[in-house]
Amino acid sequence: MWKTLKRWFHQLGSPRTFYRFSGALIPWLFVAMVITLAWGLYQSLLVAPTDYQQGESYRILYVHVPSAWMGLFIYVLMAVSGLIALVWRMKVAEMVAIACAPIGAAYTFVTLVTGSLWGKPMWGTWWEWDARLTSELFLLFLYLGVMGLYAAIEDRRKAARAAALLALVGVVNLPIIHYSVVWWNTLHQGATVKLFSGESHMHPSMLKALLIMTAATKFHFGVALLQSVRARILQQESKASWVQELVDD
Amino acid sequence: MNLLHILWSLIQRDLRLAWRSRGELLNPVFFLILVIALFPLGVGPEGKLLARIASGTVWVAALLATMLSLDLIFRSDVEDGSMEQMFVSQTPLSWIVLGKVITHWLVTGLPLVLLAPLLAILMHLPQPGLWALIQSLALGTPVLSLIGSVGVALTVGIRKGGMLLSLLVLPLYVPVLIFGTAAVENAIAGMSPAGPLLILAAMLLFALTLAPLTAAWALKVSLS
Amino acid sequence: MTDFWQMGGYALYVWPSYALFLAVVVYWLVAPWLEVKRTLRKMKQRKRRQHARANTGEQHESQA
Numbered sequence: 001m002w003k004t005l006k007r008w009f010h011q012l013g014s015p016r017t018f019y020r021f022s023g024a025l026i027p028w029l030f031v032a033m034v035i036t037l038a039w040g041l042y043q044s045l046l047v048a049p050t051d052y053q054q055g056e057s058y059r060i061l062y063v064h065v066p067s068a069w070m071g072l073f074i075y076v077l078m079a080v081s082g083l084i085a086l087v088w089r090m091k092v093a094e095m096v097a098i099a100c101a102p103i104g105a106a107y108t109f110v111t112l113v114t115g116s117l118w119g120k121p122m123w124g125t126w127w128e129w130d131a132r133l134t135s136e137l138f139l140l141f142l143y144l145g146v147m148g149l150y151a152a153i154e155d156r157r158k159a160a161r162a163a164a165l166l167a168l169v170g171v172v173n174l175p176i177i178h179y180s181v182v183w184w185n186t187l188h189q190g191a192t193v194k195l196f197s198g199e200s201h202m203h204p205s206m207l208k209a210l211l212i213m214t215a216a217t218k219f220h221f222g223v224a225l226l227q228s229v230r231a232r233i234l235q236q237e238s239k240a241s242w243v244q245e246l247v248d249d
Numbered sequence: 250m251n252l253l254h255i256l257w258s259l260i261q262r263d264l265r266l267a268w269r270s271r272g273e274l275l276n277p278v279f280f281l282i283l284v285i286a287l288f289p290l291g292v293g294p295e296g297k298l299l300a301r302i303a304s305g306t307v308w309v310a311a312l313l314a315t316m317l318s319l320d321l322i323f324r325s326d327v328e329d330g331s332m333e334q335m336f337v338s339q340t341p342l343s344w345i346v347l348g349k350v351i352t353h354w355l356v357t358g359l360p361l362v363l364l365a366p367l368l369a370i371l372m373h374l375p376q377p378g379l380w381a382l383i384q385s386l387a388l389g390t391p392v393l394s395l396i397g398s399v400g401v402a403l404t405v406g407i408r409k410g411g412m413l414l415s416l417l418v419l420p421l422y423v424p425v426l427i428f429g430t431a432a433v434e435n436a437i438a439g440m441s442p443a444g445p446l447l448i449l450a451a452m453l454l455f456a457l458t459l460a461p462l463t464a465a466w467a468l469k470v471s472l473s
Numbered sequence: 474m475t476d477f478w479q480m481g482g483y484a485l486y487v488w489p490s491y492a493l494f495l496a497v498v499v500y501w502l503v504a505p506w507l508e509v510k511r512t513l514r515k516m517k518q519r520k521r522r523q524h525a526r527a528n529t530g531e532q533h534e535s536q537a
Contacts (some may be wrong), residue, residue, distance in 0.1 A: 002370060030502075037443060037498070041491075045477075045491075046477070050481065053457075055481045055482070055483060056480040056481035056482075056484055056487060057480070057481070057483035057487060058485045059480070059483075060486065060487055060490045063490050063491055063493075063494035067494065078495055084472075086466075097531050103501055106497050106501060109496070109497075110493055110494050110497050112491065113490070113493055114490040114494065117487075117489055117490045118486065118490070121483055121486055121516060123485065130333050131515070137476070138420045138423060141416065141419070141420040142420050143414060145413075145416045145417040145420065148413050148416050149404070149413060149417060152404070152407045152410065152413050153406065153471070158406075158470065158471065158473065161470045162403050162467070165403065165463070165466060165467050166403055166417060167472055168463075169399055169421070169463060170420075170421075172459070173420075173421050173424075176424050176452075177420065177421075177423050177424055180424035180427045180428065182422065182425070183427070184431070184491045187431065205532070212442045217498075220498055220501070220502070222504060223502060224501035224505055227505035227506055227508075227509060228503075228505040230505070230509050231508035231509045231512055232324050234509060234512040234516070235512055236511065238305065238512075238516060243516070244516075244520070246513070247516045247517050247520055248520075
């Protein structure tokens with residue numbers, strides 16, 4: 001078991017195998033994404049009942065919360081593949097880590113904007129220094145730092161390793177930043193309404209819609225990530241014979 | 250020679266080097282005073298308002314002053330080639346990094362702590378907050394130097410890395426800012442500042458153990 | 474149906490949120506896909522040019 005797992009891991013580490021494997025996987029992920037997204041949008045816009053406190057505006061939750069979760073999930077994944085890239089010097093892991101950054105930043109950006117759009121009717125202002133939004137803002141800056149560092153170094157592999165290390169530093173600091181922001185927020189707490197206070201008292205059909213949307217974003221990320229990595233593989237391995245053969249057909 | 254001995258001689262050497270360009274060393278201090286002086290001009294000289302924002306502005310100014318001086322940690326060593334010698338020397342690189350960070354704090358962070366009473370007067374900081382401000386700066390500024398060393402190590406190979414460095418480092422400074430100002434605010438409100446100060450101390454220990462190792466790793470990555 | 478589009482008076486906030494979300498979703502499906510296509514096309518062009526150059530080079534040699 002362990003041996004086959006290890007061999008599989010090593011094979012995926014070769015750009016060629018990764019390119020072929022991901023090429024075969026993408027259509028399936030894409031179909032899964034289309035189905036879950038359509039179903040999730042239907043559930044969240046039409047089936048889920050109106051919230052008794054916030055009215056229809058709470059429906060923003062179904063895009064806001066999955067995006068927020070993706071922002072965090074992608075950052076952790078970026079750091080994990082960054083660690084693999086640094087420890088085993090694996091080219092594909094470097095590319096995965098770097099490909100994660102802009103997608104995660106995009107999801108974090110969606111979280112911020114939808115949070116603001118949700119906050120306007122609830123708080124009466126476009127921006128409130130609420131703990132969740134504030135730490136999302138700093139998450140976005142962490143992403144931008146990784147992307148900026150990668151862009152600033154000319155040697156692609158060195159850039160990827162430096163960015164991977166920064167992602168690791170970021171992932172260690174992320175909980176510290178998050179909890180200090182939460183603590184800071186309770187310290188200065190005014191009378192703000194919490195936009196989203198946990199699923200505990202959610203209607204089951206609300207929870208269902210949220211989970212389907214979350215699954216859709218996961219599949220979407222899978223397609224986007226694998227395809228971005230494929231593009232990077234082609235660009236960085238353009239001299240390899242297997243890429244040349246690919247062009248011949 | 251044991252490692253502490255080496256550390257001490259490293260610090261002595263770097264302090265001597267720093268003393269040679271002592272004019273440059275005062276720049277962060279002037280910067281700090283200048284930034285603080287800008288606030289009353291921006292928000293108006295009303296004492297009550299200044300007292301309200303004093304802890305925050307002093308801490309933000311300290312963050313910015315430290316960040317602008319971070320280049321002093323490694324850049325000259327990289328430019329004159331002595332960093333390469335440190336790579337091949339017997340001493341662990343992380344230990345050398347630690348020596349450089351301590352020197353950096355002694356020449357930029359410590360003056361900041363000593364300057365705190367003056368800044369407190371300029372910003373009308375209420376009397377009970379002063380001691381907490383000094384304590385929080387004494388515990389917090391070394392954390393800033395330590396975190397900063399990782400950022401500088403990552404950007405050391407980039408020619409115009411200054412702006413990028415601030416993007417990398419400032420988000421990581423957020424917890425220090427929060428607990429630093431909280432200590433002062435607690436003291437002003439008549440509560441004990443011990444809680445936030447202890448958290449700052451914990452951060453200092455955490456950064457002290459991990460940051461030199463990470464910065465050494467980052468130097469190897471960016472100078473390989 | 475109009476009820477649905479009005480979103481209980483919150484249309485101005487709900488629809489832009491969904492629009493932005495879907496725009497980002499679509500962008501991250503299309504952009505990497507185009508990038509792969511573009512890279513492959515570029516490589517094909519380069520290869521064709523190389524072949525062409527190699528062929529004319531041979532002709533020159535035979536003429537000489």
